[in-house]
Amino acid sequence: MSEDIWFEDALLPPRELVEDTVKGLANLDEHHLAAAENKGAALEQELNERVYRLFDLTAEETALIEKSLRRQTAR
Numbered sequence: 001m002s003e004d005i006w007f008e009d010a011l012l013p014p015r016e017l018v019e020d021t022v023k024g025l026a027n028l029d030e031h032h033l034a035a036a037e038n039k040g041a042a043l044e045q046e047l048n049e050r051v052y053r054l055f056d057l058t059a060e061e062t063a064l065i066e067k068s069l070r071r072q073t074a075r
Contacts, residue, residue: 048065048066048069052065
């Protein structure tokens, strides 16, 4: 039994919104991308620090984890 799936136009975003989004993404330059990466790195570091506090890790334990993370990132 084969049934066709039909979508109502209301389920799809307006064409103008899609076109504006595509134009906006196309206009991202290296500066904006680098800023987003920096923000992501800062958020990741903040999250790591909160997890370290949550598990009550010592400075030595934290340093070992950070060293391991740097090695994994370098690969």
